[in-house]
Amino acid sequence: MADARGAGVVHAADGPRELQHHFDSMAQQKDASSLGMWLFLVTEILFFGGLFTAYTIYRWMYSAGFADASRHMDVRLGTINTAVLICSSLTMAMAVHSAARGRRRPLMGFLAATMVLGAAFLGIKAREYAEHIENHLFPGAGFHYAGPHGRPAELFFSLYFAMTGLHALHMIVGFGLLTVLLVQARKGRYGTGWSTPVEMTGLYWHFVDIVWIFLFPLLYLIGRHAH
Amino acid sequence: MPVTGQSETHEHVVSPGSYVAVFLALLVLTATTTAVAFVDLGPWNTVVALVIAFIKAALVVLIFMHIRWSSRMMKLVIVGGLFWLLILMGLTFSDFASRGWLPIYN
Numbered sequence: 001m002a003d004a005r006g007a008g009v010v011h012a013a014d015g016p017r018e019l020q021h022h023f024d025s026m027a028q029q030k031d032a033s034s035l036g037m038w039l040f041l042v043t044e045i046l047f048f049g050g051l052f053t054a055y056t057i058y059r060w061m062y063s064a065g066f067a068d069a070s071r072h073m074d075v076r077l078g079t080i081n082t083a084v085l086i087c088s089s090l091t092m093a094m095a096v097h098s099a100a101r102g103r104r105r106p107l108m109g110f111l112a113a114t115m116v117l118g119a120a121f122l123g124i125k126a127r128e129y130a131e132h133i134e135n136h137l138f139p140g141a142g143f144h145y146a147g148p149h150g151r152p153a154e155l156f157f158s159l160y161f162a163m164t165g166l167h168a169l170h171m172i173v174g175f176g177l178l179t180v181l182l183v184q185a186r187k188g189r190y191g192t193g194w195s196t197p198v199e200m201t202g203l204y205w206h207f208v209d210i211v212w213i214f215l216f217p218l219l220y221l222i223g224r225h226a227h
Numbered sequence: 228m229p230v231t232g233q234s235e236t237h238e239h240v241v242s243p244g245s246y247v248a249v250f251l252a253l254l255v256l257t258a259t260t261t262a263v264a265f266v267d268l269g270p271w272n273t274v275v276a277l278v279i280a281f282i283k284a285a286l287v288v289l290i291f292m293h294i295r296w297s298s299r300m301m302k303l304v305i306v307g308g309l310f311w312l313l314i315l316m317g318l319t320f321s322d323f324a325s326r327g328w329l330p331i332y333n
Contacts, residue, residue, distance in 0.1 A: 031298070038301060042308030049312045053319050060323075075261065082257050090250040093291045097243060206291045213283045216257075217276035221264035225272065 018194040030196055037200045041207050048211055051166070055159050055218065058152075065152025067223025069145075072137060072153075074128060078220040081124045082212065088117035089209045095181075096202040099195035104188055107198070111182045114205065118175050125168055132157070160219055167215060170208045177201045241290065249290045256283050 016026060023029035059066045095110035136144035139158040181198055184190065190198055260279040268275060289295040294302060 034297070034301060035304065038304050038308075042304065042311070045308050045312055046315060049315050053316050056316070057319070057323055075264075079257065079261050083254060086250060086253045086257065089253075089287060089291055090246055093241075093246045094243060097241065097246070100240065203292055206287050209291075210284045210287050213287070214280050217260050217264070217280055221261065221276060222273070224264040225267035 016193055018196075026194065033196050033200060034203075037203050041203065044207060048163075048166070051159065051163050052214065052218075055163070058155050058159065059222070062149075062152035062155065065149035066156050068147065068149045069153035069156035070219065070222045071224070072132070072135070073220040074131070075220050075224065077124055077128055078216055081121050082216045084117050084121045084124070085209050085212050088114050088121070089206055091117060092202050092205045096195070096199050099185070099190045099198040100192065102190075102192040104185065104191075107185050107190065108182060111178055111185060111198075115175060115178045115182070118171055118178070122168060122171055122175075125164065129161075163215055164219070167208065167211050170211070174201070174205050174208055177204065241293065241296075245290055249286050252286060253283055 019026055019029060023032065091110045091113040095107055095114060098107040098110055132138060136142055137153075137157050139154050139161065143154050143157070145153045178201065181190075181201055184197070256279050260276055263275050263279075264272065266272075288305070294305065
């Protein structure tokens with residue numbers, strides 16, 4: 001039968017529209033998607049792992065300087081942002097839940113809520129960055145730091161901007177993915193039979209949340225207590 | 228709305244209640260880690276912060292990312308990834324820590 005649907009994509013002769021010809025069943029296709037996504041996330045763990053390794057070594061070498069530099073972080077904003085990100089993980093989990101049950105309106109609502117929370121996180125982060133830059137804490141020629149810990153503090157802020165910057169970049173990518181999901185969800189693309197993209201984006205979003213769960217105590221909370 | 232008992236094919240559907248419970252636990256743990264940071268525990272500050280972070284990460288992976296209900300192969304992939312992270316960190320740290328042991332570097 002001549003079939004114009006899905007130009008460029010070959011579908012199984014019989015079976016759901018979303019089933020690619022090289023899979024036997026939707027379940028097998030879904031397992032392959034999950035496995036691929038997790039393998040990607042493992043590479044992401046190692047990607048961020050390199051930065052966490054560098055952080056650990058330098059904190060080991062300059063523990064006093066790192067603790068001193070960390071006191072320039074705004075703990076209040078950091079804690080609020082952690083809560084914002086945890087909220088966004090809840091709304092993302094609920095979006096995946098709604099998609100799997102074929103509830104279109106709740107799915108759209110939860111996707112939009114996740115985007116709003118993600119944008120709020122980035123907005124707060126941008127405010128923090130602006131404050132650091134204003135205080136001459138951006139590494140480079142303009143870096144200025146009073147006291148005996150200038151060089152280690154510059155190292156701390158290099159790692160801070162690299163790690164939170166890479167994290168923020170992942171948030172922006174996630175925001176883009178959510179935009180696509182929202183447009184597709186509006187068209188009724190996801191339902192009980194197939195909602196894999198929502199689920200895979202959920203895995204990505206939760207992973208980015210986990211990275212922040214480690215960044216927050218390591219960057220904001222060291223050296224808080226009085227000696 | 229609570230789950231009414233109907234099940235998807237080969238899919239475990241987590242009830243929204245579990246998600247909300249994990250969400251609340253994550254918020255409580257965040258408050259705890261922030262509060263503990265202001266108490267001087269010496270070297271234990273870092274230990275407590277990391278233990279709480281690992282508990283939070285485990286909650287997200289197991290419940291939000293559904294790994295609790297995933298196949299053994301999927302769990303193996305994650306454990307394998309963490310093992311590789313352990314190699315990355317472990318060998319780097321052991322190199323760094325043992326550099327002073329040989330006179331050639333001094």
